[in-house]
Amino acid sequence: MSDAPDFESVLRETQSVLRAYIAGMGVPLDVVDDLAQDVYLEYYRGRERQPPDVEPVRWLKGIARNLCLNHFRRSKRRAEQHLEAVAELLERVSSPLESVPEPGGLDRCLDQLPGRSREMIASRYRDGKTSEAIGRSLGLTSEAVRITLLRIRAALRDCLERRLAPGGPA
Amino acid sequence: MSDPLVAKWLDDRASLTDEEASDLLRRLESDAGLAREAKDQLLADELLSRRLAPDRAHFENQIAQRLRTAGREGPFLASTLQAVGRVERRRAAVRRWSAEAAAALVVVASLFFLLLRREPTSLPAAPKPALPGLRAEYFATGNLRGESVARIDPRIDFAWPKGAGPLAGRGDLYSARWTGKIRARASGRHTFRVRNDDGVRIWIGGAPVIDDWIGRLYVSESRGSFDLEAGKVYDFRVEYFNGGDRGVVQLYWSAPGLPEEIIPSAQFSHE
Numbered sequence: 001m002s003d004a005p006d007f008e009s010v011l012r013e014t015q016s017v018l019r020a021y022i023a024g025m026g027v028p029l030d031v032v033d034d035l036a037q038d039v040y041l042e043y044y045r046g047r048e049r050q051p052p053d054v055e056p057v058r059w060l061k062g063i064a065r066n067l068c069l070n071h072f073r074r075s076k077r078r079a080e081q082h083l084e085a086v087a088e089l090l091e092r093v094s095s096p097l098e099s100v101p102e103p104g105g106l107d108r109c110l111d112q113l114p115g116r117s118r119e120m121i122a123s124r125y126r127d128g129k130t131s132e133a134i135g136r137s138l139g140l141t142s143e144a145v146r147i148t149l150l151r152i153r154a155a156l157r158d159c160l161e162r163r164l165a166p167g168g169p170a
Numbered sequence: 171m172s173d174p175l176v177a178k179w180l181d182d183r184a185s186l187t188d189e190e191a192s193d194l195l196r197r198l199e200s201d202a203g204l205a206r207e208a209k210d211q212l213l214a215d216e217l218l219s220r221r222l223a224p225d226r227a228h229f230e231n232q233i234a235q236r237l238r239t240a241g242r243e244g245p246f247l248a249s250t251l252q253a254v255g256r257v258e259r260r261r262a263a264v265r266r267w268s269a270e271a272a273a274a275l276v277v278v279a280s281l282f283f284l285l286l287r288r289e290p291t292s293l294p295a296a297p298k299p300a301l302p303g304l305r306a307e308y309f310a311t312g313n314l315r316g317e318s319v320a321r322i323d324p325r326i327d328f329a330w331p332k333g334a335g336p337l338a339g340r341g342d343l344y345s346a347r348w349t350g351k352i353r354a355r356a357s358g359r360h361t362f363r364v365r366n367d368d369g370v371r372i373w374i375g376g377a378p379v380i381d382d383w384i385g386r387l388y389v390s391e392s393r394g395s396f397d398l399e400a401g402k403v404y405d406f407r408v409e410y411f412n413g414g415d416r417g418v419v420q421l422y423w424s425a426p427g428l429p430e431e432i433i434p435s436a437q438f439s440h441e
Contacts, residue, residue, distance in 0.1 A: 015229060016220075023216035024209055028183045030361055032216065033226055034391060037233050044237065074390070082191035083183065089198055090212070093205050097213035106221050125222035128359045128426045131181050146177035153214040154207075160214075 007044055010056045015040075018060050020098055025068045025087040035071060039064045065091060096161050109159035117152045124149060173204070180211055225361075225424045232430060300439035304350040304406070310340040312411045314347055323348060324435030326408060326421040335417055345411035346419075350440035352406040352433070354398035356425040363393045363430070366410065367418040373407045374398075385413040398425070406438070 018039060023032045042063050043056075050059045068091075072084035100106075110118060116138075123129045123137070131142040131149070138145070175194055179186055186194065198205045220226050304326070307318040319337060326348060330336060335344050352374065354360070362379055364370050367390065369383040374396050382392035398404065410419045424430035 011230060011233065019220065019229075020213055020216055024212050026179075026183065026212060029215065029219050030393065030395070033229055033232070034363065034393075036229070037236060038391075040233050041236060077184075078188045079186050079191035082188070082195045083186070085195050086191075086198060089195070089205060090209050093202075093209045095206065095209045095213055097210055097217065100213075100217060106217055121218060122222065125218045126224070126426070128223065130359075142181075143174065143177075146181045147172050147174065150172060150177045150180065150211065153211050153218070156218070157210045157214050160217075 007047070010043075010060075011040060014057045014060055016100075016102060017057060017098065018064060020100070021061055022064050022068055024093075024095070024098065025065075025091050026083060027068055027071060027087070031071065035064070035067055038067055042067070096164055097157060099164065100160060106156065106160065109156050109163070112159060113152065113155070117148075117155075120145070120148060121152060176204070176208055176211065180215060224427050225429055228429045300351065300441060302435050302439055304348040304408075304438045305440040307347045307349075308336050309345045309347075310337050310343070312343050312345050312413050314345045314409060314411070322440065325432055325438065326419055327432045328417070328419050330412070330417040332416045335412065342412060342414045342417065344417065345409070347410075348406075348408040350406055350438055351403045353403045353437050353439065354400050354425075355437060356398070356428045357400040358397065358426045359395050360398050360423050360425040360428075361393060361395050361430075363391060363422045363424075365389055365391055365418055365420040365422075367416065368411055368413050370408065370410045370419055372409075372421075373405075375404045383409075383411075389418050403439070 015036065019032055019036050022035050022039075023029065027035060039060055043050075043060055050056070068087055069084055072080045072087060110121065113121070120134060120138070123134045124131075129137075131145040134140070135142045135145045140148070175190060175197070178190070179194055198208060301322070303322045303324040306321050306323040307314075308321070309316050309318050328336070332342060335342050336346065337344055362372060364372070364380060364382075366382065368385045370380060370392060371378065371383050372380040372394065377396070379394035379396050380392045382390070408419075408421065421433050422430050423433050
């Protein structure tokens with residue numbers, strides 16, 4: 001009997017890391033989950049090809065890397081060729097946020113944000129509004145919304161890093 | 171960090187021009203600190219989306235659904251598949267109810283027309299009743315030309331094996347056009363995803379949403395977004411072609427609060 005973990009366990013234990021891995025290559029958010037699903041389907045179909053000494057997550061990342069680069073190559077836009085190179089570059093950059101096990105860890109950091117920032121984050125991520133729409137409702141330009149979102153995400157990153165550090169707050 | 175180019179890229183990848191994308195690459199290559207910041211931003215962006223976006227909460231079910239569609243589920247995720255089955259049964263019940271309600275509507279509308287015909291008046295002509303599903307035209311060519319065969323399709327969810335296309339005995343070269351209306355179930359940005367082999371294109375309200383009109387050897391995925399208002403009806407048109415071998419065209423949608431699903435027939439109508 002094989003000692004290989006069953007597919008359900010692999011999926012449960014790796015999906016968070018894998019979805020972050022794909023997003024970390026600059027794949028648009030609305031494509032990340034579909035691409036991740038393609039990765040798991042490919043993995044499921046070809047599990048017998050996985051060498052026994054290779055961790056499932058490493059094998060999955062290998063599949064994901066190829067599918068991500070294909071995603072950029074498939075586009076007819078020339079800009080996507082540069083974004084494919086950006087993806088390859090970012091794939092080699094490491095970040096402590098890659099190891100956030102579940103997005104639920106964000107909640108305490110979100111709680112610390114000022115009300116207006118929380119409102120902007122909810123509009124963007126919960127309601128799926130564009131920067132233009134958020135700007136209209138808050139009396140800001142879309143550029144100002146983009147920069148503000150950038151700063152809010154940086155603040156959340158700092159908060160998460162503190163929590164992930166050994167001895168950091170729970 | 172407050173780099174406008176990085177902010178624009180994070181906001182909408184497709185909005186970057188060729189020059190901007192080239193500039194972004196050059197700057198990330200020459201500045202390791204900026205590359206690290208960009209990576210952190212992407213990961214924070216993803217974490218926020220996964221935590222807050224309702225349409226990203228069904229990841230395992232969607233994988234189970236896709237394996238089921240492909241007929242490869244095997245021993246996979248028995249509990250997940252059962253959960254998907256329960257959802258499907260609930261949806262089927264809703265679909266049955268919708269079809270019966272639509273049939274009743276047709277009967278009422280038909281009686282109304284008969285009454286109008288028996289007593290000619292100067293009233294303006296009543297609008298034709300809307301019937302569920304989309305009007306489909308199938309062509310034995312790859313370019314939507316020539317004689318067509320018409321029928322009504324409840325939804326766009328087809329996987330024709332090689333040698334068994336929609337036009338019996340007419341080979342694996344074919345094209346199709348579906349026209350009608352689509353009624354939104356939710357308000358906000360809708361994502362339309364098509365699994366297609368070969369090409370497909372979609373218009374809503376006359377505006378192009380997906381344009382992937384190329385031949386290929388594999389099933390690809392095309393997607394596009396469009397803002398819809400709940401309850402509102404929009405003109406809807408899909409064109410598709412298959413250049414040989416098997417043919418696949420399966421149309422999904424999702425929106426805030428609406429998990430991804432094959433667009434059900436109750437949301438389509440035609441006159």
